Amino acid sequence: MASVNFIFTIHFHQPHGQLKWINEKIYVNSYRLLLEIFKKYADLHFTVHISGPLLLYMIDNHPEWIDEIAKLGDYGTIEFLAGSLGEAILPLLPRSDRVDQVREYIRLFEKYFGLKPRGLWLPERVWEPSLPIPLAENGIEYVLVDDSTLLRAGHPQEDAYYAWNTEEGGERVKVFFIDAGLRYVLPWSSSEEVFNYMMSKATDTGDRVLVWGSDAEKFGEWADPGWARWWLNDFLSKLRLRRNEIKLLHPTEYLREHGVRGLIYLPTGSYDKMLEWSNGFFRNFQLKYRESNNMHKKMLYVRGKLVKAPKIPREAWNLYYLAQCNDAYWHGLFGGIYLSHLRQAIYENLIKAEKIAEEEIGYYEKHEPVIKRVDFDYDGRIEVLYESRRLNAYFKPSDGGTMFELDIKRDGYEHNLQDTMTRYPEPYLHGSGFNPDWYRRVSLRVHLWEPSTTLHDWINNTPFKDNSDLALKKYSVSITPSDELIMRSLGGYYLAGSLVSRILVEKRIKVRDNELSTTYIVENKGDKPVTAKIGYEYHLAPKIDRTGKGEPIGYIVNGEFYTRDNEWGGITRQVVFKAPDYPDIKLETRKDEIYWIAPLNMLARTEKGFKPIPQGIAVMIIREKTLRPGDRETLIAKLELP
């Protein structure tokens, strides 16, 4: 009689920094439901992975759930998979972090579950050939990888129905393959159709294994919980009856009985959709999204400080590991890097870890501030980092002399105020009228807008409105003995592609404990007059209250409060950014100026149409001027920080 083995792996994960109300909703809709199902079918064998960030959340918020699910492990219903503490994409990390991420997960898991998992769930199933080394070092025996990775290695589909050995430098790990076909029918088709699919792979020898591995949220969160409960009951009760044909078992059971088929080597890979979104290679996300690269390189930079402090408390490292949580580093169809609260949590952790390390190594003992030129983002160009006990301000001279990170380091208010997100071209937005940003949405950029330009042209990227090359030009950077940064660039004002006049822009940046003041000088160095709306641009990310209580984010202009989804254009000299449970942040000029304020929103495609996702608040200070040859415009803008 033909039969097939079946490994049913449910992956529980919510990212570090998830909004509390979302976690609670999913807990009720899905996680609690699944626990009930496991208990009801406790005679069956499930495989479960709970990610590090979710495990920490549940320990704090739903310890009873942890107790019960651990008990199911004890009773032999569930085989647990290990993971990484931060649900981090391991190959993106420095080598020793790969080992430590898994080690710290196991340490935490053992504390609450009393056992050490033998297998491991790869975050986003991102596989790279180097992984056996950190896995073996942690005693991990097997992992689940997508069958698309096997096919990329040139193997036939049939090979995906067995377990295999692979190795790197003599360190071995066993590999199961998650079956894409099964993922597309379970739970979206009837149980009969799922069984038919499974049986189509069955053999008389009964040594094949079909692995299903996917998100727990498919049961109760993505679709109606009532339907999920019904579907699972239907599927699992029938599975009980067909146990001779379809053997639901744990990975270790399968390995005990059938062992591995042989040796294989695998290229880099992930699941099919991920390969599509990332153009075939996960690391491409760091190239497409500069903000992803920014977080990653900030992580590496902070690590550089942590390793210099050998006696640093574990708390600092754990903050750091959680900041490696993958969700904010990429984007497929929904959320990911466009979820500001996830990025915010990454920076918050990194800033906290950085502060502990700086304290430990006496970073400012010799001189404060520390101002350095480094290739922070590894692009071969130099960035300037201004660091003090109170804040970090990072500048990118090669990208229009902009500020791309502004870390508030005050205790309890750790936050990267410059964690705004550029809106990139996304395939699913074709036809939506959305114009992707042509420059990174950060601060201190200077534009010379064509005089008819409006607030809408600016925020919606109407083409050919900025008539100068200064927004993107490389700036020189120097420093004065009083630690004032000076960035300058000589660019041009163009009409119909022809140079009208040379324009020199100077930015003098003075950073104090709670203030970043920039003096802008725009000077016509040519011999023809130039009429333009000179725009001084800021994008700021007020802090989101992830616990969900408190007031909405917004801003006050001329005494009136506007929520962040409002546009405002008019004359003022100050904008106050309001965020719940966070001190006010002020952007001000010495005298009244024209201000344009707009929500920096990305669009998400939902069932109900396109929905805005806030990425920060954009401000453009405008001066409409005719600069005659030799004329210079000076504007001083000050950011008042907590």
Next chain:
Amino acid sequence: MNIWLLSFESIYTAKVGGLAEVPPRLGEALKKLGHNVYVLTPSHGFAEKRGRDHLEELLSIEIDKVRHGIYLYDKPPVPHIIFSGGILDHLEIYSPKHIMDKIRVWSILVRILLEKKSETGIQWPDIIHGNDWHSVPVIIAAKTVLEKPSENKRFIYQIHLLSRATLGIDQVSTGIGLDPHIPIRGIYGWKTIREYYELSNSYADRLGALISDKTVTVSREYVKELVKRLGWDLERYFDYIPNATTWKLPEIIKSVTRIHSSLKSDINVFNPVHRRSLRTYTELKALGTMPQREPVIADHEFRVFLERISLEPLMPDGKTKPFEAEGPLAIMTGRLARQKGIHVLLKSIEDVIFNIPTVRILLLLLPVWGERKLAEELVEAASLYRENLRVIFGKAESLYYLAHMSSDVMVIPSLYEPFGLVALEGMITGNMVVASKTGGLAETVKDIHLYGLNGTGLHVEPGDPIDLASKLSDALLFMETGYREPWGKEWYSLVEKINDRTLRNLLYSNPEAPWIIRKSSHNRALEYTWEKSARKALMIYTG
């Protein structure tokens, strides 16, 4: 001995680059050793400008229906024979448009001068010493007259800077009135001009070396370049005659105090108080008060170009605004050419500023053909880094010596440099030198890592802006400690910023180290005299 030195330029007539300095200086030294020496050079407008003053017409010849004159100019310490008329009086010395024509006419005139010995009274030379590729057709022309069984003439070809210039067969034969089948003597014995030309693969420098008894350059290091570039068959014919400087500190001080009357005449550049006040004066005053006639930019087109591209602090007339505050001073001098590594210095400048926000860098550059883009980059850089950088194009007599006497470090970032005379100028005036480890600089500048307090500077990897930034910053910080109270807070703060442990240790063991290095530099430069060079030349001349 009668010695003729062929040179396309001379400090006494027309000068753009370093070549103008060497043959007249060597000639003067040879003359002092009792030899009869002439420098033969095209006029480049000099004879026309000079009129009859100290010019004695030796011959008047018509070429291409244009009247040309050969003059004896006896005012310089070594007499010059100047070739004038027609294209030879075009002002731009190395204009690509005219250079080949100038060489052609110069070659013809030298041959005529030799042929008409009886009319001029100028004796035939025992030694013809050509300098750089422009002199190769002239050497060939001279060989056709001088190489006779009865005559034992020697031909020396000196390469000051290797060139990629090629010559056509006509440019070394029919074009200068010679049959290509005329036999001449070279390292492969008697062969026709055409045969030697073919052996040269048309490269002027190789041809010059093939037809000369000896090929010399200016440093031991640069001989290696000659072998690599010109051919291994020439290896045993290569040698070198080092350059030297004529700079004498007392004369320089005298010249500076004559121009700048507010400075005391008893200035001692090795006295910290004097030197620092000189630095302040240069940076804050002298830079901004150049006399009306300065800077002198010979090339009219460059003047017009400069007017168009100027940006503050550089003015349209080439003058500059002074620095706004005093700080450690590094200077660079030389031709405005990529070979000098100016672009490398520009790439390193931000790093240096971040290490020393008060740094002041002053570039005194002589414009040459074909480097307009580099000039634009420099003008822009001086504007973008206006707190820290100044550039002056052209000759600025009021500043040149003064800058050397005021500065702390001379930076020479050349990609390659056969000799690098400027290093001697920097050293004799008491500067620490940060120089590329190439050519003569590898020998003249003694790296402090190897020589300790007997060293004169630091070597850097040519073309490496990171290495340059690091060494230049360290050198400036090192020298700056010399102006601070040893073991004081400011002194410590400077020392701790120095990246290089050797330099830090030198200061810890002897805080006077910067002033000892200044002296070592001065003494090192004194080792290079034209008399020594002349004695070496004589050894080579006599085989």
